[in-house]
Amino acid sequence: MSEFAENSTLKLSPLTVTEPEVYEDPLELMDEIDRLKVEKDATILAHYYVDGEIQDVADFNGDSLKLARDATQVSTSTIVFCGVHFMAESAKILNPEKTVLLPDLLAGCSLAESCPAEKLAAYQADLRAKGHDFETVSYINTSAAVKSLSDWIVTSGNAREIIDRVPTDKEILFVPDQHLGRYLSEVTGREMILWPGSCMVHEIFSIQDMRRVKKNNPGSQVIAHPECPKSILDESDFIGGTEKMRRHVMEVTEPTTFLVATESAMIHPLEKAAPQHKFLPVPGVMESTGETCACNRCPHMARNTLQKLRDCLKTGQPEIAWQPYFEKAQEVLTRSLLQ
Numbered sequence: 001m002s003e004f005a006e007n008s009t010l011k012l013s014p015l016t017v018t019e020p021e022v023y024e025d026p027l028e029l030m031d032e033i034d035r036l037k038v039e040k041d042a043t044i045l046a047h048y049y050v051d052g053e054i055q056d057v058a059d060f061n062g063d064s065l066k067l068a069r070d071a072t073q074v075s076t077s078t079i080v081f082c083g084v085h086f087m088a089e090s091a092k093i094l095n096p097e098k099t100v101l102l103p104d105l106l107a108g109c110s111l112a113e114s115c116p117a118e119k120l121a122a123y124q125a126d127l128r129a130k131g132h133d134f135e136t137v138s139y140i141n142t143s144a145a146v147k148s149l150s151d152w153i154v155t156s157g158n159a160r161e162i163i164d165r166v167p168t169d170k171e172i173l174f175v176p177d178q179h180l181g182r183y184l185s186e187v188t189g190r191e192m193i194l195w196p197g198s199c200m201v202h203e204i205f206s207i208q209d210m211r212r213v214k215k216n217n218p219g220s221q222v223i224a225h226p227e228c229p230k231s232i233l234d235e236s237d238f239i240g241g242t243e244k245m246r247r248h249v250m251e252v253t254e255p256t257t258f259l260v261a262t263e264s265a266m267i268h269p270l271e272k273a274a275p276q277h278k279f280l281p282v283p284g285v286m287e288s289t290g291e292t293c294a295c296n297r298c299p300h301m302a303r304n305t306l307q308k309l310r311d312c313l314k315t316g317q318p319e320i321a322w323q324p325y326f327e328k329a330q331e332v333l334t335r336s337l338l339q
């Protein structure tokens with residue numbers, strides 16, 4: 001029997017779709033959520049990749065790093081995390097005494113799923129047996145079980161600073177995102193053993209389509225998330241996680257067209273932060289047919305809806321349950337993100 005609980009790494013099909021819901025007026029739902037928040041003593045945290053209307057009813061919006069830090073500042077007894085499973089797990093790990101709810105327990109992450117804890121443990125043992133002396137640096141997009149096997153946790157916002165903390169006489173095993181790992185290896189000059197994982201959303205951006213949109217919008221700038229493949233990063237004007245992207249566009253005063261190579265819901269906070277600019281999504285391409293698609297929306301993030309948010313506030317379910325390996329993950333997360 002594995003020491004890691006069944007729900008530690010969700011096994012989901014990347015094409016898992018959100019069930020249709022009976023239509024309810026979004027404005028009424030938002031009012032109901034505001035009322036329930038007070039009644040249930042709850043705080044809502046929402047990632048930049050969930051629908052804009054959910055971001056609008058949230059108390060905190062941000063990327064993984066900002067939200068993990070925000071979660072430790074919450075004074076209510078309940079946190080509702082509108083994002084994906086590993087994010088809600090991190091909020092629970094950093095706030096063991098609080099009730100942490102996730103509107104849809106099936107909101108997983110293809111990147112986290114690409115690195116199951118059992119496989120990582122076996123790979124680490126194999127590397128050690130072959131004489132490698134390394135520390136494991138994990139991107140935050142991993143299950144708590146993987147975090148418990150790691151020495152450090154990074155986000156796209158703090159990766160450079162954390163990698164500088166790994167002693168130079170140690171090798172680095174970086175999991176699970178190969179594109180982010182390759183990019184970080186370039187910017188830090190540290191060689192890394194890379195786990196072959198990737199995000200289904202960032203993997204699909206088409207370099208040809210990006211060039212076409214750029215040509216049709218003279219003077220435009222490409223802003224890309226470091227989870228994108230090297231071909232996209234090489235032709236981008238700015239590379240950074242979502243929070244860094246937001247700060248970057250706010251600093252540009254001249255009205256500019258930005259082509260955004262990340263999850264397309266990110267355009268909502270960018271427009272709010274810097275309304276002087278125009279933001280266009282970089283199109284994705286379907287591997288099976290080669291056709292341009294709207295697959296730059298994360299199907300896991302899209303599982304969060306206003307209705308599910310309202311329902312979980314009402315019922316107090318689904319809740320993230322504490323697991324024995326959360327304790328080790330807590331030590332690593334605290335050292336990496338809060339100190």
Ligand code: SF4
Nearest residue numbers: 109110111199201298
């Ligand atoms: S966008 Fe990619 S990395 Fe982010 S939650 Fe979705 S599948 Fe995971």
